[in-house]
Amino acid sequence: MRARKVPAAVLADIADAEWVDTFRRPYVEDGIAWVPVREGYPADEDLPEREAYRGRGYHLIGDVAVLHGDAPTKEELRAIVEHCRPRGVVRVKGFLSEMRVPETEILYGSAGEVRHREQGCTFFLDPTKVMFSKGNRDEKVRIAALVRPGERIADMFSGIGYFTIPAAMSGGRVHAMEINPIAFEYLQRNIMANHLADRVAGELGDCRDLLSGVYDRVLMGHFDAPSMLADALAHVRAGSVLHVHSIGDVSETIRERADEAGFSAAVTSHRVKKYGPHAWHMVQDVTIS
Structure with missing residues (x-):
């Protein structure tokens, strides 16, 4: 190297x-x-x-290593530290409430705010306070490639901007909504850090109350997204595209909700990553007609 x-x-x-x-x-x-x-x-x-690393899986977010699931053994933790030499190692036990607040413990060193770079985007965040799913990296790249300049986009669950920032950098005009005040502060900061104040309008609150007008594309990056389809479908037109995240395939539910709203829906499903035994994190691309 x-x-x-x-x-x-x-x-x-x-x-x-x-x-x-x-x-x-x-x-x-x-x-x-x-x-x-x-x-x-x-x-x-x-x-x-x-040498290639073959130990316990983790994500390096900024200079902090983050892992999920069961606590690592001493040998697994030592291997992570020796491999990436992080400032700290954080274990995420799970997420609390609809605000997706991580329940964490620091296993090594110290944590706190980091500056993370990914595909030309800059993200400030504290992985002990807000969610950042590094495993969605390919999906962020895919969405950014689909966005066309000038599209009006709703990001209903924007978090710190992990879909908002790439979509705006591709030329979209993004209405970014976030209910968690801490995540929203980082969203605002990341909008400025990536020089996107002219393309992103951030709002704090429940996205169901904040949706307005008609959107060309709706990003629904939350596993509760299928329950909010009626809210999203009230703000689309023929030709609009929704990206609905879920655990397992919910194509039939999407078609039913679209029919109830007076639309037809062409649905294509994609696997993002394994979520658990016999369960996949899915994204349904929905084209409205």
Whole structure:
């Protein structure tokens, strides 16, 4: 790995530098960071590639490693720390209420606010206070690729902006709604950090009360989305597209709700990731006619 040697304290300041290879992680030890360098830019050293990691699964969000499920063994925790050398390791036990507040414990080091970079987007968040699903990364990329400049988009469950920001960067005009005040504060901050104030209008509150006008695309990134289809269908037209998240396939329910609203719906289902034994996190793309 071609890398430059810099003080670890400046990592956040250079995250957007042209020479930084954002598809690879820096190697940090004793206050020094070895930052991967893109092709065509000078490097200080060519480091040997590390062995592939085959341990307990985790997501690196900023400089904090986050894992879900059962508590890791001491050996699993040690392997995570040695592999990614995080500031801290956080276990998410679950999420509380419709505000999706994470129930967490810090297993190593310290946590708190992080600056996370993903596919050219910047996200500020505290993984001990708000949800950030790194496992939805491919779905965020897919939605961003579908968005056309000028579309009016409703993000009914925007959180800190994990779908809002990529959609707006693709040229959409996003009405971003969030019920959790802490997540909403980070949403506002991330809108500014990505220079999208002219494309995103954020509102704090229950999305069912905030939907207004007619949308070209509706993002429904919450497992309770099927229960709110009637609210969303009151704000679409022929040609609008909804992206309905759920546990398991809910295509038939979507067609029934669309018929009740006076529409027809063409539904295509996608698997996002395994949710549990015999259960998948699904997204239904719904084209209204």
